[in-house]
Amino acid sequence: MSTKSTDNAQAIFLSDQERLEGKYSPETLAKVLGALHQDGLVVLKDVIPVDTIDKFNTWMCDDADRRLRDPSQKFNFGIKCKQRTSLLLEKTRGCAQANSNA
Numbered sequence: 068m069s070t071k072s073t074d075n076a077q078a079i080f081l082s083d084q085e086r087l088e089g090k091y092s093p094e095t096l097a098k099v100l101g102a103l104h105q106d107g108l109v110v111l112k113d114v115i116p117v118d119t120i121d122k123f124n125t126w127m128c129d130d131a132d133r134r135l136r137d138p139s140q141k142f143n144f145g146i147k148c149k150q151r152t153s154l155l156l157e158k159t160r161g162c163a164q165a166n167s168n169a
Contacts, residue, residue: 076102076106076108076109076110077098077102077105077106077109077110078109078110078111078112079095079098079099079102079109079110079111079112080112080113081095081111081112081113081114082095099111
């Protein structure tokens with residue numbers, strides 16, 4: 068087993084046949100799992116059509132802009148920005164408080 072570290076995640080592409088069948092072949096799945104084991108992540112290329120991602124991105128940007136214009140919207144530390152980390156911060160603080168009380 069190789070323990071060599073790389074800075075680049077491996078990218079795995081679906082074949083046309085896999086796309087038609089809607090699932091990875093055992094060979095491709097082995098590559099995916101090998102990359103995940105080696106690097107801790109793997110990039111699955113062209114799984115979601117680009118136009119779907121573009122539509123989702125447009126919706127997310129419009130939603131963020133709408134929230135920035137909404138005077139009743141609460142923001143992280145009172146600062147208006149497009150980062151949505153308040154829930155993560157709350158969970159992190161909750162874990163830290165639980166650990167300090169242990």
